[in-house]
Amino acid sequence: MTVCKFGGSSLADDAQIRKVRAILEADSSRTIAVVSAPGKRNADDEKVTDMLYECNALAQQNRSCRHVFDNIARRYIDIAKGLKLDTVKLAAALDEIRQNIDAGRGTDYAASRGEYLSARIMASYLGWEFIDAAECIVINGDGTVNPLSYERLAGRLEEGGHYVIPGFYGANEQGVVKTFSRGGSDISGAIVARAAGADLYENWTDVSGMYAADPRIVKDAKVIEELTYTQVRELSDVGASVFHEEAIAPVIEKGIAINIRNTNAPEDPGTMIRPSSEKKGIIGVSAKGGYSKLKLRKLMMFKRPGMRHAMLTMLHLYGVRPSFSFFGIDSIVWYFESGQANDSVLKSMVERLKKDFQLDYAYYERDHAMLGIVGGHLDDDTSFITACAALKEAGIRINNVNYGSSNTTTLIGVNDSDAKRAVEVIYKALF
Structure with a gap:
């Protein structure tokens, strides 16, 4: 039926x-x-x-x-x-x-x-x-x-x-x-x-x-x-x-x-x-703009139990709920929808994060986009290398990358102004 x-x-x-x-x-x-x-x-x-x-x-x-x-x-x-x-x-x-x-x-x-x-x-x-x-x-x-x-x-x-x-x-x-x-x-x-x-x-x-x-x-x-x-x-x-x-x-x-x-x-x-599905390879590429990026850094951050959770709780108090996360050895980058908070709120939030967690630095930027390459068994695929090479050749800056944590999606942070062109470039390179 x-x-x-x-x-x-x-x-x-x-x-x-x-x-x-x-x-x-x-x-x-x-x-x-x-x-x-x-x-x-x-x-x-x-x-x-x-x-x-x-x-x-x-x-x-x-x-x-x-x-x-x-x-x-x-x-x-x-x-x-x-x-x-x-x-x-x-x-x-x-x-x-x-x-x-x-x-x-x-x-x-x-x-x-x-x-x-x-x-x-x-x-x-x-x-x-x-x-x-x-x-x-x-x-x-x-x-x-x-x-x-x-x-x-x-x-x-x-x-x-x-x-x-x-x-x-x-x-x-x-x-x-x-x-x-x-x-x-x-x-x-x-x-x-x-x-x-x-x-x-x-x-x-x-x-x-x-x-x-x-x-x-x-x-x-x-x-x-x-x-x-x-x-x-x-x-x-x-x-x-x-x-x-x-x-x-x-x-x-x-x-x-x-x-x-x-x-x-x-x-x-x-x-x-x-x-x-058992199918391998790329099935689609898409991008969504309208994001802001928050970057926080502190030496030995991930050796401090509960610190990441506490910072995320503070973000929620200011009405910020991240959509995407990227982690370094001593840093975190969170992407969130720009409409969640105005500049006044974000400046206040950043200052409080710096003070309460004694961060080495904390800042936010507007006008970012998130691009996703979606497929099957991408951990066995060379599409990521091909995509990055194509973006570099086109002069499109790669801000952040999440590759390997999912075998179905690779995430690439780009500037909002580059998002549509990035989709064109990657589609041409991969399809």
């Missing part, structure tokens, strides 16, 4: 929804569809979810959201008419949602209604059963899925049934609607796949899989045929997009494969994400 999740671009209008129906009908194992809110129809269009957030912002200011909501309502009515569906009940549901937003039902309620309405329309169009995610998916206060969700969903899914479930949201333990982070419909699809005991989780979007490099940087970047759960998470950590990395977690325990596919090119095989 296959669970299919369709992203916003796959549901942008009635023509796209017809493609979705054709995909579902082409394979009898596709019995559950998880859907997003309608995305952009063109580059100048607005996503429905963005307009819903705008409606909620107006409601919080005690202003009517009708003028914005009318655009949302028009989108859904046009879709329903294009699919030759009755619009009377839909119009009533839209009016109720607008009134609830104006009445202050909250951000999560407002944001979730795009998926709710998409699922209602899709279920009606397919003749499948609609299941409201708020009745089954329980989201904890920290945004993670409550294991109770799997039991509740499994209880609603009957063998031989066909279901449409809205993505992106569920409810808290009190039954109040709660959303995942943006892009959370990927997570919803994975939750449903696990609860249903699916053999495969298909994630349908507007690209034919994950690319070996950002196609906006490398024009002829190839599609990755296969990678592992770990590899997709590591690529996501250094900026690769397409698939929400948190969506891996629900399917890991059950070993459910994920196939990223293209709604507009359903014949393309896409990218398969599996629990493990």
Whole structure:
């Protein structure tokens, strides 16, 4: 059995929804569809979810959201008419949602209604059963899925049934609607796949899989045929997009494969994400900018028990949570997202670190990026040497390197201004 999740671009209008129906009908194992809110129809269009957030912002200011909501309502009515569906009940549901937003039902309620309405329309169009995610998916206060969700969903899914479930949201333990982070419909699809005991989780979007490099940087970047759960998470950590990395977690325990596919090119095989792979060599390179770098040094630092932990605790007190760490004999370099703290906070933090830990030196720098080379069995591979040589030849400064601690990822710190060019250079050298 296959669970299919369709992203916003796959549901942008009635023509796209017809493609979705054709995909579902082409394979009898596709019995559950998880859907997003309608995305952009063109580059100048607005996503429905963005307009819903705008409606909620107006409601919080005690202003009517009708003028914005009318655009949302028009989108859904046009879709329903294009699919030759009755619009009377839909119009009533839209009016109720607008009134609830104006009445202050909250951000999560407002944001979730795009998926709710998409699922209602899709279920009606397919003749499948609609299941409201708020009745089954329980989201904890920290945004993670409550294991109770799997039991509740499994209880609603009957063998031989066909279901449409809205993505992106569920409810808290009190039954109040709660959303995942943006892009959370990927997570919803994975939750449903696990609860249903699916053999495969298909994630349908507007690209034919994950690319070996950002196609906006490398024009002829190839599609990755296969990678592992770990590899997709590591690529996501250094900026690769397409698939929400948190969506891996629900399917890991059950070993459910994920196939990223293209709604507009359903014949393309896409990218398969599996629990493990014996393939060797490089599969992708990506870079993420917007980091700051903190460097600390003290003679015999690592012979002082608890010192590293104590310094990290101090960073947390200042709101700094490092994403990447590099260690020398007597030094530590931490990379963290620059938006976590302004210069005033960082200067105060550095001075306190110097004083409390009697450091030889401590300083921070802005405008850094982290580049990741991801593959299989990289500890037996010469790609690191090739990549470094290519960067040197291109005149790109290497600030920090983490090689050998993972056999799937090599990390290279570069200046933010060099990040895109570094991806181009390494892709050309390794692919």
